[in-house]
Amino acid sequence: MSLLIKGVQVIDGLGNEPYKADILVQKNIISAIGNLKARKTSKVIDGLGNYVTPGFIDIHNSADHYLSLFSNPQQENFIKQGITTIIGGHCGASLAPILYGDLTSVRKWADPRDININWHTVSELLRSLERISLGLNFGTLAGHSTIRRTLIAERTRLLPKELGVFKEMLSHAMRDGAFGLSSGLGYIHGRAASRKEIHELLGVVENFGGIYSVHLRNETDKILDSVKEIAEATEGRGVKTIISHFRPIAGFGNEFKETLKYIGDTENLYFDTCPFDVSVRPLYTFLPEWTQVENLEKMLESVRSKKVTGLIEKDLSGIQGEDITIAGAPHHEYLVGKTVEEVSRNLGLTLAQALIHIMDVTNLRAVVFHKDVNNELLTKAVTHEKSFVASHSKGALSGEFIVHERSKQTFPKYLDIAVGGGVTSLPKAIQKITSRPAEFLGLKSRGVIKDGNIADLVLLGKNDYEVKDVVIGGKVFGQEQTKGEMLRHKS
Numbered sequence: 193m194s195l196l197i198k199g200v201q202v203i204d205g206l207g208n209e210p211y212k213a214d215i216l217v218q219k220n221i222i223s224a225i226g227n228l229k230a231r232k233t234s235k236v237i238d239g240l241g242n243y244v245t246p247g248f249i250d251i252h253n254s255a256d257h258y259l260s261l262f263s264n265p266q267q268e269n270f271i272k273q274g275i276t277t278i279i280g281g282h283c284g285a286s287l288a289p290i291l292y293g294d295l296t297s298v299r300k301w302a303d304p305r306d307i308n309i310n311w312h313t314v315s316e317l318l319r320s321l322e323r324i325s326l327g328l329n330f331g332t333l334a335g336h337s338t339i340r341r342t343l344i345a346e347r348t349r350l351l352p353k354e355l356g357v358f359k360e361m362l363s364h365a366m367r368d369g370a371f372g373l374s375s376g377l378g379y380i381h382g383r384a385a386s387r388k389e390i391h392e393l394l395g396v397v398e399n400f401g402g403i404y405s406v407h408l409r410n411e412t413d414k415i416l417d418s419v420k421e422i423a424e425a426t427e428g429r430g431v432k433t434i435i436s437h438f439r440p441i442a443g444f445g446n447e448f449k450e451t452l453k454y455i456g457d458t459e460n461l462y463f464d465t466c467p468f469d470v471s472v473r474p475l476y477t478f479l480p481e482w483t484q485v486e487n488l489e490k491m492l493e494s495v496r497s498k499k500v501t502g503l504i505e506k507d508l509s510g511i512q513g514e515d516i517t518i519a520g521a522p523h524h525e526y527l528v529g530k531t532v533e534e535v536s537r538n539l540g541l542t543l544a545q546a547l548i549h550i551m552d553v554t555n556l557r558a559v560v561f562h563k564d565v566n567n568e569l570l571t572k573a574v575t576h577e578k579s580f581v582a583s584h585s586k587g588a589l590s591g592e593f594i595v596h597e598r599s600k601q602t603f604p605k606y607l608d609i610a611v612g613g614g615v616t617s618l619p620k621a622i623q624k625i626t627s628r629p630a631e632f633l634g635l636k637s638r639g640v641i642k643d644g645n646i647a648d649l650v651l652l653g654k655n656d657y658e659v660k661d662v663v664i665g666g667k668v669f670g671q672e673q674t675k676g677e678m679l680r681h682k683s
Contacts, residue, residue, distance in 0.1 A: 194218045195647070195666060198229055200239030201654065205246040205626035205640040207619050215244060217647040220666040225643060237668065239651060242660060243618070246626035246639050247276025247648030248603050251580045252405070252436060252464045254472075256280035256287050256332065257301040258520070258586030266327035267587050269599045271669050274659045275583070276648040277329040277638065277679070282436055283407040284376030286335030288317035289365050290342050297338040297381070299488070300474035301559060301586070303522040314368035318678040328664055329648070331633070331679035333405055334365040336375035336393070337382050346487050348384035355392060362396045369680025371633055372402030372431075377409040377418070378477075380484055390425045397431050400683040401634065404433045412444045416451045423458055431460065432632060437584050438463035439471065440569035448569055455578055462632070464582040467574045467605045468598050469565040472519065472584060475551055475558040480507040488556045495551045508544035518550065519594045521558040529594055561596060574606060575615045580632070581606045581625050607657050618657070634681060646677075 195217040201210035202225065214228035224231075250270065255261045255278060270278060280286065285297040290312055295304035311317045314332065321330060339361050343354050350358070362373060373393055376382035394404055404426060408418040419435065426433050435455070440448040455461050476484065476491055483494045483504060494500045513533030521527045527535070527550065536546035550558065573579055583602040597605070603625060610621040630639025637646045651661040664674040 193235075193666065194233040195235045195237070195663070195668070196228060196231055196233040197237045197239055197244060197649070197651070197663075200242060200244040200651070202641055203243050203245045203619050203622050204642065205623055207623040209619060210243060215641070215649070217663070217666045220647055222641065222643055222645050222647050225641070235668065237651065237661060242654045243652040243657075244641065245274075245622045245650045245652060246641055247650055247662070247664065248274040248625045249277045249279075249629040249633075249635075249639065250275045250583050250602070251279050251434070251629045251633070252282050252582035252584055253278035253280050254282070254301070254584060254586045257283075257285060257298050259298070259302045259304070259307055260587045261321065261326060261330070262307045262324065264587055265324045266674075268327065269587050269595065270583070270585075271328055271662050271664065271674070272659060273600060273603045274650040274652075274662060275328065275603060276650070276662065276664050276676070277331070277635070279331050279333070279371065279633065281333035281335050281370070282374045282405050284335045284337035284374055284379060284382045286332055286338050286370075286374065288312065288314045288332070289334065289339060289361055292342065294342065297335060297341055299557060300379075300476065303557065306522070314365045314370050318369060318680065322678050325673075326676045326678075327669075327674045329638075329676040329679055331369070331371050331681065333372050333374040333403075334362055334370040336373060336385065337379065340381055340385070348381075350385075350389060355389060359393065359396050362393060363400075366396065366400040366402055366681070366683065370402070371681040372404055373397050374405040374436075376407040378407050378411065380486065382407070383409065387421065387425045391429070394426060394429045394431050398429045400681070402431070402681060402683070403632065404431045405436055406433065407436045408438075411439075412441050413447060415444065415447050416454060419451050419454060419461075423461060426460070433461050434580065434632075435461070435463040437471070437582070438465050438573065438579075440566040440573060442564050442566050445566055445569055448566070452573065452576065456576070462578045462580060463573075464580040465570070465573045466582055466584045466598055466602060467570065467609055468596070468602075469563060469567050469570060470596065471562045471564050472596070473560055473562050475554065475560055476556045478508065478511070478547060479551070480504060492552075492556055495548060495556070501548060504548060505542070505544040508547055511543050511547060513543040513546065515563040516547070517561045517594070519559050519561045519596070521554045524554050524558070527554070527558070561594070571609055571613070571615075575610050579624075580629055604657070604659065611657065635679065
């Protein structure tokens, strides 16, 4: 199988100016670049002077958390916006490694009972995903909370011997191809981890040349302290660290600007962000912190306790119901698309009472869109030299989940902000979403258009930067069945 993409302007992914050429793809490899119009191939794309770029890399994707890798393996929404590679396993929750076939760590986003879990190790997971033929490339981190829960269940204290077993499991996951470790310090089970525990585990990650991805302990008034905590935990480890969904929460602009400057001045510290003013949050994170203990069942006891509900309601009295939309509620589809304000009005409840009611009927297993981001500062974040662009999205799920713009338009939106807004040139903007994340992750054959690299390519309109065609592993999406590669980190 051969493919000729002729008459294009090549943006190589390294920030260089475009140049006119044709690209020859044989099987899944870029085999030649130049004046190749006379070459005979089985398939031809006439580029018509449009741009060709490397495939976009979504460094923080949530298709694994929502289990849409299994319900929608083609992941068309991502591919249509130019994404050819996604990385999962963030915020402390990964699909592997697990000892007992238990995916409790993702139940805040989805219901693990909806899929057949036939793996334990990272290697077995990747082989299982290979069998279902994902439409794009996938790699994963090893989740701190996932391993922690598989070792000590709902306990919070990790004993020295258990930490030793943890390090062995993490080493095995890294040998199997995990790209590093992720932790969710803002979630219940990640919150219990000490700085010493994280520092010890990062020693394993360093030995394998991996990365560390972290959901901060606090993203509002103490965001700078939370970032400094990460800097201190990683000190001396030499591990490249990326802060997850780093965004300016409305009302905390000064704190965010101070933290952004600190990140800019700190070696090996980066962040990923999404160019939309909406956060995607598990429902339980709206509960007062004093009720966020142990597990969902324990928190539900508080929600349903007459003695405690009044105190929770008081703490929630300041919520803006029109800014909170129910995005996903497994087995409670009738709630999807409704705002807390609508539920409040329909049931004759206060906004706080309506939110507590939703928590009760969904057993806290719901996800919401919360419009809480400062747009002006968001533009500064998404174009910052230390930022990576990420969808933070789960793709499309059938029936029960609102498809937010981030599932369809994250990378076009970024190009509009960065290039359309005059912040940077198109080649530099493309570099940010191709070769930079590839280098960060250690993907040797992706992110750059050159002879011998994998043919993951995007054809962009020369005037509007609209995605015209996407090639994954040499196959043209929409014309052929694309099948991505299960990516394995090589230390």
